[in-house]
Amino acid sequence: MSEKSHPCHWIAQAKQIENWVEPTPLNQDIETDVCIVGGGYTGLWTAILLKQKSPQLRVTIVEKRFCGSGASGVNGGCMLTWATKYPSMVKMFGEKQAKFLVEESERVVFEIEAFCKEHDIDAGLRRNGTYYTATNTAQCGSMAPTVDKLEELGINSWRKTDEKELNGNTGSAKHIEGYYSGAAGSVQPALLARGLRKAALELGVEIFENTEMTELKYGKPATVITAQGSVKAEQVVLALNAWMVDKFKEFKNSIVVVSSDMVITKPVPELLKKSKLAEGVTVVDSRIFVHYYRDTVDGRVMLGKGGNHFSFKNQVEPMFNQHTKYLPLLKNSFDNLFPHIGASRSAPTGLEAQTVRPRASHSSAILNSKTIFSMALAIRVTA
Incomplete structure (x- = not known):
């Protein structure tokens, strides 16, 4: 599949920028200290951190397709933390671990920004914050108890916004209440994944793409x-x-595979200026299956919505690598939020259906800050 025909805008763009060459798969038997199966954010960050800590360590990644081809490269690119999920995390992990996860997930947003600068990764990263909003009266006040608890713990980065700020920065008049946090932003997810791949290679990590694990033989070594x-x-x-x-079928009761579907406009920089959507910020509403949106560096608007499709038996079905079939639903949401921009194909903007992104909901806690961020960006419905 060429970069022009790839169903995900982010990946098509990243391949074009990279002057894509089809990777060569592993074709021999090799030995290593650590083999990482999966070349998304979690796998790449793990490899990078291992090499930074122990440069002498032999670290190898095997990836079924190419680095960033999974959820890491096709998510919405909303750099969000787990702060809003604090109550749920307390139920799953307890107060101490929940507090730790909030702190680390916020701290690592700044670390990712610094890492990209240090390694010259141009991923369109803009740490300009996020707005968590209510779009109807039933949603109003839903964020307040969480913010109050975070404030009590001394880990709160959120502040309530007034109507003027909300209307002036979210690009839509539909928001009637909102909170803002500066520990967030936006990024081109596929460019970040490919940038991490480049950084990993420079650190000496071996990466074999187009190399699917067909079997894992347990043992020492495995x-x-x-x-x-x-x-x-x-x-x-x-x-x-x-x-x-x-x-691994033993995970069938631990993971729920849910779609998150997205659309993106053509470049509309002039309309964006008029819309009052602040550059680089992300906006998320308070629905159970949220709407999330943001602008891009090249003047587009991306809108996504989670929870449209629950996969049968939690398998990653073929539809997860195809254009979303929920374009009419997303178009209606777009029209509702941005009537001043317009979403029909006859309008100047047009709408392009993104590939469907699989979202895995599960309850594992990973205790490394950058891996925590990668999980948040790759897994959360708002990502």
Whole structure:
């Protein structure tokens, strides 16, 4: 599939910028210290951190398609934290761990920004904050208890906005209440994934794309079997996100695979200026399956909505790599939020259906800050 025909705008754009060359799969038997299965954010960050901590360590990534081809490269690019999920995390992990996750997920937003600057990764990253809003009276006040608790714990980054700020920065008159946090922003997700791949290679990580794990042989060492070779490793990291169930049926009751569907406009910089959508900010409403949107560096508007499709038996179905079938639903949402921009194909903007993004909901806590961020960006419905 060429970059022009790829169903995800982010990946098509990243391939074009990169002057894409089809990667060569692993075709021999090799040995390594750590084999990471999965080349998304979780796998790439894990490899980078391992090499930074222990440069002598042999670290190898095997990836079924290409780095960033999964949820990491096709999400909405909303750099959000887990602060709004504090009550849910308390129920799952307890207060101490929930507090830790909020603090780390916010701190790492700044670390990601610094890492991109240090390694010259141009991923369109703009740490300009996020607005968490209510679009009807039933949603009003829903954020207040969480903010109050975060304030009590001394870890609150949110402030309530007035009507003038909300209308002046969110680009839509539909928001009637809002909170703002500066520990957030937006990024071109595929460019970030490909940038992390480049940084990992520069650190000495071996990466084999187009290399699917067909079998995992347990032992010391363990062996990752692929179609044309194998990787024998002292340790194996499974960074498969929503694809865990495909390989390991024991996770079928721990992961729920849900779609998050997106549309993106053509470049409309002049309309964006008139819309009063602040550059680089992300906006998320208070629905159970939220709407989320943002602008892009090249003057587009991206809108997404989670929870449209729940996968049968939690398998990553073929529809997750195709254009969304929910374009009419998304178009209606777009028209409702941005009547001044317009969404029909006959309008100047037009709407392009993004590839459907699989979202894996699960309850595992990973204790590394950058991995926490990668999980948030790759897994959360608002990502």
